[in-house]
Every structure is written in C-alpha cells, then in structure tokens.
Amino acid sequence: MNQVLGYLLIFIARISDVSLATMRTLMVVQGRRRQAAIIGFFEVIIYVTALGKVVSGLNDIGNLLAYALGFACGNYIGIFVEEKIALGNLTAQVILKGSENQELINILREKGFGVTALQGYGKEGSREVLNITLNRKDLEVLRNILEENDSSAFITVNTTKPISGGYFTSVKKK
Incomplete structure (x- = not known):
C-alpha cells in the first residue's frame, strides 16, 4: 500500500509540474515575466520532489512508469487547461x-x-x-x-x- 501511494505521488507530481511548465511556457512567450517566474518557482519544487523520489528508488520500475505516465498525462492536461484559459x-x-x-x-x-x-x-x-x-x-x-x-x-x-x-x-x- 505504501508503494502504491509512492507511485501515486510521483504520478500526480509529474502531472502538476508538466502542466505548470506548459502554462509557464505560454507566459514566457507572451512576455508575462512575473507570472512565468512564479509558476516556474512552484514547477521546480514539484519537479525536484518527484525526481528525487524516482532517483532514490531506481530499482523500482513502478517509480519510472509512474514518472513517465505522469509526464504524458501532464502534457495532455496542460494543453487542455491552456486551451480553456486561452490567454493572449x-x-x-x-x-x-x-x-x-x-x-x-x-x-x-x-x-x-x-x-x-x-x-x-x-x-x-x-x-x-x-x-x-x-x-x-x-x-x-x-x-x-x-x-x-x-x-x-x-x-x-x-x-x-x-x-x-x-x-x-x-x-x-x-
């Protein structure tokens, strides 16, 4: 059960940080420096947390799969959110x-x-x-x-x- 919670944490963290990266990129392109910096701050905290969990358990293939699946889903969700917000x-x-x-x-x-x-x-x-x-x-x-x-x-x-x-x-x- 503890292992499953670890996978879930990695998965959700990757969805979050990749979605934030999508939003940050949009802010950078639009010249919104302050918003990009704030989003980037939280993005990196989440990213480093997820990466640390994966690197500390490289012998567990589940960590890697949760990380990769979270990345893929984060791209999808990030683009979806960006389309709904439609800034610019x-x-x-x-x-x-x-x-x-x-x-x-x-x-x-x-x-x-x-x-x-x-x-x-x-x-x-x-x-x-x-x-x-x-x-x-x-x-x-x-x-x-x-x-x-x-x-x-x-x-x-x-x-x-x-x-x-x-x-x-x-x-x-x-």
Missing part, C-alpha cells in the same frame, strides 16, 4: 469573396471585434480582406459568426503581441 491576442485575416460585405463587418464590430477592411485582388478577382483583432478566447465566437455569414471565407489566424494603439476590448458581446 490573435489577428485573424479573413478573405471574403466579392466586395459587398458591410453587413458582416458591422456584425463583427457590434460583437466587439476590431475590424480593418482592405481591398485585395486574387486569382478569381476582387476580394475583401478583413484584419480582425481579438482575444484568443473569442476565436470560436468569430468562427461561428463567419460561418453563419460566409461559409466560404478563407481564414488564417496568428498570435499577436500588441505594441501600441489598436483596438482590443476586454469583453465580447455574445
């Missing part, structure tokens, strides 16, 4: 057929998205190109609006780090 900003580029899309642009603006409309020319003629700024958590809202209004729109999304100016709102209207 995006810029979506939407290419629409034709040039009469003012109703869609108005809908997007009413929902709180920053929209800049440009004229473009593609292989099949004139296109309207929308550059849309949004919070990452609002990507599904944007996708639904576009699907309802122009299911043939070509959409690309890039991570954005605003420097100055521009249009970002903290709350989108549902």
Whole structure:
C-alpha cells in the first residue's frame, strides 16, 4: 500500500509540474515575466520532489512508469487547461469573396471585434480582406459568426503581441 501511494505521488507530481511548465511556457512567450517566474518557482519544487523520489528508488520500475505516465498525462492536461484559459491576442485575416460585405463587418464590430477592411485582388478577382483583432478566447465566437455569414471565407489566424494603439476590448458581446 505504501508503494502504491509512492507511485501515486510521483504520478500526480509529474502531472502538476508538466502542466505548470506548459502554462509557464505560454507566459514566457507572451512576455508575462512575473507570472512565468512564479509558476516556474512552484514547477521546480514539484519537479525536484518527484525526481528525487524516482532517483532514490531506481530499482523500482513502478517509480519510472509512474514518472513517465505522469509526464504524458501532464502534457495532455496542460494543453487542455491552456486551451480553456486561452490567454493572449490573435489577428485573424479573413478573405471574403466579392466586395459587398458591410453587413458582416458591422456584425463583427457590434460583437466587439476590431475590424480593418482592405481591398485585395486574387486569382478569381476582387476580394475583401478583413484584419480582425481579438482575444484568443473569442476565436470560436468569430468562427461561428463567419460561418453563419460566409461559409466560404478563407481564414488564417496568428498570435499577436500588441505594441501600441489598436483596438482590443476586454469583453465580447455574445
């Protein structure tokens, strides 16, 4: 029973520290130094604790298996949590057929998205190109609006780090 608790401790510790590592990496990429440092502090404490337990019992294959399984599950859970939190900003580029899309642009603006409309020319003629700024958590809202209004729109999304100016709102209207 004591051995099983040891395996469970290693497993849970690895899930925790790998999930924290995922969040810390996101914070580093987004330039959130303070949050990355705080998360990193706890991540390392948990990691060293789990590693110490495994290294002190290298003759027990269960320790190694719990460590590896915790690592694998930690990646999965870390990505899941990161997707749910959805921190950061995006810029979506939407290419629409034709040039009469003012109703869609108005809908997007009413929902709180920053929209800049440009004229473009593609292989099949004139296109309207929308550059849309949004919070990452609002990507599904944007996708639904576009699907309802122009299911043939070509959409690309890039991570954005605003420097100055521009249009970002903290709350989108549902």
